Amino acid sequence: MNDDELDHLVEKLDLDRKVRLLDGATVWRLHAEPAVGLRPIVTSDGPAGVRGEGWDERRTSVLLPSPTALAATWDEDLLTRLGGLLAAEARRKGVDVVLAPALNLQRSAFGGRHFECYSEDPVLTARVGAALIRGVQAGGVAATAKHYVANDSETERLTLDARVDERTLRELYLVPFEAAVEAGVWVVMSAYNQVNGHTMSESPLLAQPLKGEWGFDGVVVSDWGAVRSTAASGRAAQDLAMPGPNEHWGEALARAVRAGEVPEAAVDDKVRRLLRLAARVGALSAAPAAPAGTAQDADSADSADSADSATGGGHGDEDARALVRRTAAAGSVLLRNEGGLLPLDPARLRRVAVLGPNAATARAQGGGSAGVYPEVVVSPLEGVRAALAGRAEVVHTPGAHIDDRPTPLGLTDVCDPRDGRPGVLVRLLDGHGEEIHAEHRLSGRILEPALVRGARAVEIAARLRPATGGTWRLSVAGWGHVRLTVDGRTVLDEEVVRDTDDPATVHLHPPYRTAEVDLEAGREVEVVAWRRLDRDSGRASALAADPPRGRDEDAETAAAVALARECDAAIVVVGTTEEIESEGVDRDSLALPGRQDDLVRAVAAANPSTVVVVNAGGPVALPWRDEVAAILLGWFPGQEAGHALADVLFGRAEPGGRLPTTWAGTAIAGTTPVDGVLEYAEGLHIGYRAWLRRDDAPAYWFGHGLGYTEWAYESVDVPGHAEPGRPFTATVRVRNAGARRGGEVVQVYLSRPESALDRPERWLAGFARIEADPGETVEVAVTVPARATRHWSVEERGWRTEPGTFEVHAGRSAADLPLRAAVLVTPGAPGAPGAPGAPATSGTTPGATPRTTPGTAPGAPGRG
Template sequence: MSEDMLDRLLEKLDLAQKVRLLSGATTWRTAGEQAVGLREMVTSDGPAGVRGEAWDERLTSALLPSASAIGALWDEDLVEELGGLLASEAVRKGVDVVLAPTLNLHRTPLGGRHFECFSEDPVLTGRTGAALVRGIQAAGVAATAKHYVANDSETGRMHVDVRASERVLREVYLAPFEAVVGAGVWLVMAGYNSVNGATMTASPLLAEPLKGEWGFDGVVVSDWGALRSTLEPALAALDLAMPGPQGPWGASLVRAVRDGHVPERAVDEKVRRLLRLAGRVGALEPHRPPRTPAFGPDDTRTLLRRTVAAGSVLLSNRAALPLDPSALAEVAVIGVHADCPRLQGGGSAGVFPAHVVTPLDGIRARLEGLARVVHVPGPGLGVPPAPLGTDWCGDPRSGRPGVLLRLLDEAGHEIYAEHRLSGRQLEPPVTPAARTVEISALLRPQAAGEWTFGIAGFGRMSLTLGGRTVLDGTFPCTTDDPAVVHVNPPLHTVRATLDTTEPVLLTARRELVPGAGRATVVAAAAPEPEAAAALAEAVRAARDADAVIVVVGTTEHTETEGHDRGGLSLGGHQDELVRAVAAANRRTIAVVNSGGPVELPWRDEVGAVLLTWFPGQEAGAGLADVLFGDSEPGGRLPTTWAAALTDAPVTHAHPVDGRLAYDDGVHIGHRAWLRTGGRPAYWFGHGLGYTTWEYGTVHAPAEVTEGSSFAVLVQVRNTGDRPGREVVQVYLARPESTVERPVRWFAGYAAVHAEAGASASAVVEVPARALRHWSEAEEAWRTEPGTYRVMVGRSAGDLVWSGTVEVRGTR
């Protein structure tokens, strides 16, 4: 759309109409304006999938592997395909704007939202994010780069003031955003946090470098509820306040313009950007007609299954993998996560998949007719109870699997009722007369004993079991974090003994009060088995099996939006479980189901360690492909993993007096490990396949001119007996630099495929920006002339070649 056309549209709007466009019309929609043929634009959370406008478990979505799994792909073509799938899901759900990708970094292993971020490294994050943006926007759906900027931990995230130098921001935390702006992203989301004293919705960083130096011509949108004042964001470069219609702009902004506090040209510039976005997504007349999703169900399952295998990282392998199905008579599959895996992280990005292939499902399907599969869950995880579902709950009115949701008026009379599939209700269809939400279920307990029941939400809540009140209290809301208020309110639990397996009615009620959100969660958990007996059962199964697959991982309570992690332990008896079954059977494969780093104290005691991240809906199908050699585990670590939290060089995520100092500077991730001289369990870039590789000749230029890119050509040969994929990585160093530098830093990669015994050439492009640094004195990028080391290898800690390149200055 031409700038002249945008000007003509602007001329049709008065001040009030223009300002109305700058706040959301609803939680998920922007405002429309008939005078210029503008329809509402629909937004939806990402990147795990596209949920749409409603938190409704009946409205299902394709569930992708977590962003950390996508970061482990090191495959931009595949990432673009996944972006195309997100766009297809957006088209299916009538969504114009996908709120993804997340470009914040894995600064500390304790970050609670690791699963939603790609990597510890700004280069890898930028390349992966740019590929996802290209894939989404190729279909005419807008992508959103978030959360701008330095929103890298969850503790105090609504108000934390991150302190970082301009150089650190430019070289590390802003770099991924610069990369996706270069890829043409259409929206950037300003985070809740502040940077160097300015809240991001009013930060000067929105103007420079984002809109000025980088030339970003899209919309800067606030994170939901991040806008807290009128003047400062209006004078800054924020364009759109979400959600709406209530908020700090509206009539207050109109008055500020009329009183001369905000120039109308500032409002015009914001509206111009919003109209430009509308033109891009087909929201201006003539409106784009409805489109057909590019991915059908079979295409979706195939792509997601392939992605599980491609992102799985084989951390170690003592000839245990791949398993030969024809040589197996009995396989023991052990662990709670084998049958109840963690498929996605907790928080606002969650979606409801139509189906799930668990690890146990996938293994059973692959071995059907070939081997007997025995599942033993082992000890319980010791976590709070899970929301009611359809497995052992029934709607007390219809008898159908699930729960009954009712809305009651002030007198307790029913004004609305419907059957639902889950005890987790985040947006029940509340009417003005509603005063109470009630969720009830007829429990069909599988075992007698001491059960745990819970209810989550804010305000007055109660639980009754078989007509007996077991919990009743008032729980005030003490936070303004929307992830807590609207998605993950605290769960209040009580234990009660069921002395029968006969059905019993469980009823939960929550009074609706202003400011307490609409989320209500009702949960229950059966008695956990005695740990020693459960461990003994697992050991017996392991001892009798030809191979053991033990699946361990984190839970919704340890990796979620709104909270950072308290440690890296798997928790419960999981470490003890792995050690016990590994001692009973040398052919034990440990499958790790987590979104971010965890401690693996038994990693040298098992036959293989395979990391599957939060793998999405096709978890078990992709896992079986890897375990039995139908696919090679293709992933490489996007983040360095410590052997123990105490070894990690950067762990602090907690603000002090409201401030979080990025004292680590440019030394993030593997750079921090190199500076301290520590040795992690697994380096950034590490990952094994099912073949072996030999590195041959390396060609790199002896000399380049400042401001020029260069290529590193690496010959590799597949020395194994299977085809495979190798990810060749290039790192740089400047030992005699006059400015502080990392010991070495990641500069680029290229992946190659080769048949057994064949050779391949990897060409790694090193961009000119990889050599430069930000000069705070000159407020500009500068490249030091002189000698740089060029290193080639398989990870940040496994380098097989080193040479030098001389950089000639132009000044």
């Protein structure tokens, strides 16, 4: 639909109708407008899957690996395919706009939400993010580039002022968003935080460079609740306030226009952009037909019965499951493999121990608003058992426990007291305590019950048959007045005062209150959690039950060691908890929780064939890394976790990942604001760039990953001269020097000796994935884009090139770069050194890799 047609539609609307469109109708829906043929536009969280409207465990979704795992593939084609899978899921659920990808950088290893972002490097983030966007939007569904901009930590995230100098903004934090616009993204989400004194929903950065210089013609939607003013945000290039109704827009915005505080032309531009989005996703009657199931009334309440059922749709499709499984393997990173322990040969195994707190129930996804409900998650234990069925015995014990949070009721040992089905009964009550709605649910964690007018309280009830006797911990979660009864006897009655405005905490993670109750094994009791539904008390309620603990941690570790000693191989799965990696909270340590480090050391001492699988979304400390034979990073691997892990462990697939972040025992940059201000004082030097300036070294460098074969880097060729503002090509020759077909990520970095500017020691300029058979040589052309040799000039307010020699480094990671060449970047002059026709510098240069031995990262085992 062209601009003239859009203008004609805008002209049909009076001011009140226009401002109504710019304010959400519900949490997830936009308003319909029959006068212009507009149906409701439906949004949904991403990026690990498309949940659809609301939170309901009965409405399952395909669960992808975490974005850190996706970035670890360094595979744009794969990301585009995954974008297509997300689009298919969105269409199945009647969703028009997927709120993904998150393009913020992993500035500090302490960031608690980094599992939802891609990388510490702007180039890698830009390329994989743009690939996902192209895949989603090729399916007729809008992708959303978020959170614009510098929303790189969680501490005080609603209000912090990120102080970032202009050059750093341009060369780091804005780069992925610029790439998203170049990829044609249809929606950009403004962040909660301030940048340099302006909250992002009012920021001049929305106008320039986003809509002006870059030419973004889509919709700027707020993060949920991030519009907190009327005139300031109305005058800004903010287009849509979500969720709705938002007290600051709607009628308030109309009044501001009539008072002359906001130009009506600004409102018209916002509406025009919204209608353009509607045309793109098929929500205008004049546009292509909308996907089935989306044309519902804008103001209708969310309901599980009106959405897809628990068994319908494509989430069980074998092609989708195979793609997710392949992706989890492709993103797994082999950090260490001493003696070639991996892959394990199933023919040589008779007994295998699968140990660790995350072995039987791995974390498949991170915590927070991006969560979805998969139909099934294959645990590492299940995956290994399936792979070795009929070949080897698989034994298990956790060896350690790391999570003391209450466990919401599920389908085991509990039933609905009304009909006896496994699960719980959820009732909504009016002000007199009378039931006005009831439904059967599959979990005791209820994030969004059906919205029924007149509901004043929610009740979760279940009949619990204790498997063991003793003192149980029974818990209720929620803000406001909560109560817990057992067989009609009140065991807890408390007022829980809300102490935060962070929506992730308010709506997803309210605090638990716990009572200890003695229960008899096998004797059923009826447990009821009740919560008053006060205004602004959040949407979450929970009923949890945990059996007597009585754990002896020394005995648990000893049991794991005893099993490991009797087995041919030991696989130890360690990881983080939701308290450590989740939206709304940053970390203060990279240490694994509990006694997991002790468990790893003890098992490795008992069995030299120990493989440690790290189940975490971001960097964790690995103090035992020199003591174990193999370390495999699995990230948060999605629903096919166990099958993908088994594929890699037993050689059916190669661990194809390379680190998108630097792994060390600590973080260099902090995440805690001082007096509300978070200074990005490190400037351009984050991640590997920061470590390259230090005398010590991280455990594993950005880009590191081993695979199951060996690679010989033979030469790099570049032109002797390159024109400023133009790309050039680095041709890298590599040979598969191992005995197995495999894949490699050829990485090209630049450096600028004797620069007059503050620059990183080197920075990623380009990369390419290759595959080769044993002995095969491949020449890969890696494009070095013009931007890689340019810097942002604050004085001239533009991109400029510092003429002179740039060094080109090629290799396997930020610190394993055995090849070096040089290119003179300056306007060419005939006959001048490095001018067109002059010979290029190529091959292996002595001393090419500062502070490293070729093939080895400083201070780190294995190759960098």
